[in-house]
Amino acid sequence: MKRKNKNRIRKDPPVRPVRQDTRQTKTAGGNFADKLIAHRDLHAHALFSSLGRLVASPFASIMTIAVLAIAISFACGFYMLVVNLQQLTGNLETSNQISLFLREDVSDAHAKKLADSIRQNTNVQSVKFISREQALAEFQTYSGFGEAINTLEKNPLPIVIQVVPKNSLEDRQGLEDFLKSFQQSPEVDIAQMDLQWVERLQSIMAVTRLFANLLNIMLGGAVLFIIGNTIRLELHNRRDEVVIAKLVGATNSFIQRPFLYTGFWIGFISGVSAWFIVTALMLILRQPVEKLSGLYEGGFHLLFLGFADTLALIGISSALGVLGSWVVLICQLQYTKPE
């Protein structure tokens, strides 16, 4: 026995008090609250130690996270593309409205009466009355032909009644019948609707959305595989630790915990990085897009990732991180046995 060593240590002040209060702590050891705290400490330890491990090997971590962040940015970018295109068609959706251009001989008072009677129709959601003067003013402001209009002796524009049908009339046949009913009334010169064009655009949008969703599923799969492979390597590197933990009675959930947290961190950091990448790209795109929109006299503004979108982005990335790790751990842990 190394008496010399023992004697030296016995004088060590911090050791003594701990050995003296033996009986006190023994009763506290079996306490439920104590176990709960121990459990929480385990989680906290796994949370921070797994982050510490990522920081300890920065090169490997950055490589993995960069690949994931780019993959997630792609997915997020497609999503933003769809959201912004939807905003475009969103404006157009109201344009399955019907414009009734009235005959020149119809007076304002008569036209207003007509508008009121249309408003009574159960299939009508809203009616907007545009008088000749209003139409002229609008035309002068938006068309860029204001000067030319001023040279005309009299206002050439007809009274217009804009009718927005109810959503219940969304099927094409219903709308066309509705349109025909207006065409038959004597005051109406032309009844017009941009339905076909809206339909085409909507089906283009549907295809785009489906394409983006399929791509996002594939990218999600890629993220799962990358994280899974990272965790597999990590498990391989820490094989000794896993084996020893098993030998001293660790349950699978104990062994999995730090790896699951590693997966979580990788997913979380990649999600946050992807947010920065996407936001940076959109900041670069904003001015050119708004300039383009201006050329079409559109009120189009680039939509950025909102708060809910950001939460979803980071939440899904983190969840994919945990899921990818979990699948690999389930498959690999049973083969990690001591010799």
Next chain:
Amino acid sequence: MIKFDNVSKRYPETGDVLRNVSLHLQRGEIAFLTGHSGAGKSTLLRLIAAMERCSRGRILLDGQDLSRIKENQLPFIRRKMGFIYQDYKLLQDRTVFDNVALPLVIAGFGHHEIVRRVRAALDKVSLTGKEKKYPLALSGGEQQRVGIARAVVNKPPIIIADEPTGNLDPELSAEIMFLFGQFQKVGVTVLIASHDISLISQLNHRVLKLEHGQLVSS
């Protein structure tokens, strides 16, 4: 405490490694397990550690039939045993304290209890004050004692040692055996696999001898 009833273990590649082994170690008993290499010592220890299941017969550990225990219950069985290895199996990137604390952390002990028990275990193997050292900074004998501290820190009723003195000189070996004797005195069942004949003959303990997978003397 440890009971084998006609236990056989067959591997598809090598055939029967253990054949009809029956033995019974009482609570507080200490015994050597000996035999030439390939006689089945490690297989027997692996069966006790529930790393493998036996092909025939049954193994009772503290009254529990190992062959009937579900996979997810095995960790709890292992917590009743402290394992000591020839190559120590310490985590090189953790301090002595963390290595010894591992079984307690796994069992979900609170921080204060962990500190108390780890200090007590290290004190028992005369390693007080080396808590913050890393295994590589210690001598072979000291590393083995860290391994022993880890095996006993959870106060298991059974200690299994696989060639615990294999890498140590006779003086250190005697020290380790003295420790095992002390554990036995407090009611721990100790099974030591060893082929160190001189060490075995010095001590008047029960000797289980394996030959070609069969128990020839107990």
